[in-house]
Amino acid sequence: MPRAKQAATALKQVKPSGKKDETFFELVYEVARQIPKGRVTSYGAIAASLGAKSSARMVGWAMNGAHNVKPKVPAHRVVNRLGILSGKHHFDPPGNMEELLKKEGIKVENDQVVDFKKKFWDPVEELGF
Numbered sequence: 001m002p003r004a005k006q007a008a009t010a011l012k013q014v015k016p017s018g019k020k021d022e023t024f025f026e027l028v029y030e031v032a033r034q035i036p037k038g039r040v041t042s043y044g045a046i047a048a049s050l051g052a053k054s055s056a057r058m059v060g061w062a063m064n065g066a067h068n069v070k071p072k073v074p075a076h077r078v079v080n081r082l083g084i085l086s087g088k089h090h091f092d093p094p095g096n097m098e099e100l101l102k103k104e105g106i107k108v109e110n111d112q113v114v115d116f117k118k119k120f121w122d123p124v125e126e127l128g129f
Contacts, residue, residue, distance in 0.1 A: 024050070028062040029069055031123050035077040038104045039121035040113055042081045049123035056081075064090045076100040083116030 031046050043063070044056040052058070059078070064087065066073035076097045080086040088097040088111065098108045107114035 025062040028059050029073045032073050032078060035074055035121050040077050040079050040119050041121045044081050045122055063087055079113060083113035085111045
């Protein structure tokens with residue numbers, strides 16, 4: 001069974017779009033849409049939830065293009081494994097990622113989420129994968 005098909009069957013609680021052949025990016029967006037306001041996750045955590053642990057960079061590429069996706073994807077809630085806003089340069093303007101997080105009650109200092117471990121949302125744990 002191809003990896004994308006395996007991931008799609010594992011996403012029962014994520015409410016996939018129902019398309020017959022979902023791409024990896026679409027699966028990433030479906031997981032990202034589940035991140036609650038006021039919480040953050042990492043590129044690697046999303047990759048792991050899709051059964052592709054070593055694909056954190058691909059998740060990053062998906063987030064880079066998320067501003068054109070409908071329904072909306074909260075890409076500002078996805079940071080690197082240390083809580084650093086490594087994708088901020090893909091927001092217009094670059095400070096927008098931090099502003100969006102602050103509006104949700106997430107403190108950011110020096111481009112890093114304060115209390116990252118407390119704010120971290122793990123899709124594998126939270127969605128029961």
